[in-house]
Amino acid sequence: MVIAYVGFERCDIPYYIAKAAIALNQKTLVIDNSVTGDLFRSLTDATDRFREFDMFTIIRGLNVTEDDIEGFENTIIYHGLSRYNEQYQIKPDCVYVSTTMAKHVILDTACALENAGLKDTKKAILVVEDEVQRKYSLQEIANEIGIVPVNGYVIPLNEVDHNKYEMLCANGAVSLKNCSQDMKEVIFEAIVELSGVANPKQVNKFISRL
Numbered sequence: 001m002v003i004a005y006v007g008f009e010r011c012d013i014p015y016y017i018a019k020a021a022i023a024l025n026q027k028t029l030v031i032d033n034s035v036t037g038d039l040f041r042s043l044t045d046a047t048d049r050f051r052e053f054d055m056f057t058i059i060r061g062l063n064v065t066e067d068d069i070e071g072f073e074n075t076i077i078y079h080g081l082s083r084y085n086e087q088y089q090i091k092p093d094c095v096y097v098s099t100t101m102a103k104h105v106i107l108d109t110a111c112a113l114e115n116a117g118l119k120d121t122k123k124a125i126l127v128v129e130d131e132v133q134r135k136y137s138l139q140e141i142a143n144e145i146g147i148v149p150v151n152g153y154v155i156p157l158n159e160v161d162h163n164k165y166e167m168l169c170a171n172g173a174v175s176l177k178n179c180s181q182d183m184k185e186v187i188f189e190a191i192v193e194l195s196g197v198a199n200p201k202q203v204n205k206f207i208s209r210l
Contacts, residue, residue, distance in 0.1 A: 002074070003017060003076050003096070003193065004121075005096045007099045007112065007127075008105060011034070013186060013187070015174075016179075017076055017096075017187065017190045019176070020194055020206075021194050022055045022056055029059070029064075031062050031075065031076070032059070034082060037060055041169070069090065080112070084116075093193070094121070095113075095123070097109060100128065100129055101135045114146075125150060127186055128141060153182065153186050161180050
């Protein structure tokens with residue numbers, strides 16, 4: 001399975017998705033093509049652009065091809081707001097489109113999605129990581145970006161999730177257990193995609209161990 005994350009650059013959602021895949025004992029390729037590279041820098045101190053671990057490999061900057069993902073059960077592409085104008089040669093099964101309610105971030109997200117050639121992905125999930133202003137509805141944001149999402153979520157930029165993100169960047173690991181319920185609902189959907197298990201009790205039990 002190939003899952004992409006495009007938009008607002010905060011690597012916690014791609015990290016949690018990758019962590020869930022690894023916890024499912026699925027060999028996973030993680031690609032950080034974001035502008036900031038915060039996921040790669042959080043998980044490794046490598047000075048090069050490649051690091052291999054037991055259950056996952058992380059690469060900084062790669063236009064992934066079918067050859068690259070051979071031998072991996074999952075590929076997580078953290079595209080972020082990259083303006084790299086070359087479309088991916090593989091099409092993700094699912095794209096998490098993340099933005100805030102700031103107009104410039106919405107427009108930057110639309111641009112990044114267009115440049116990556118991912119606007120026509122059949123399964124798009126919209127995540128708005130901002131609830132302070134409530135200037136737009138999820139539908140208005142989806143229309144502006146140019147997607148028809150199958151689901152939409154609002155994650156308030158609260159202290160709990162922000163502290164978790166800071167811990168991830170500092171320590172290279174963080175648990176999902178004490179994150180906000182809003183964040184858990186987003187990752188719930190990813191776990192259903194990865195595991196094929198849709199039973200809420202089973203998925204929530206799995207989340208409690210991450």
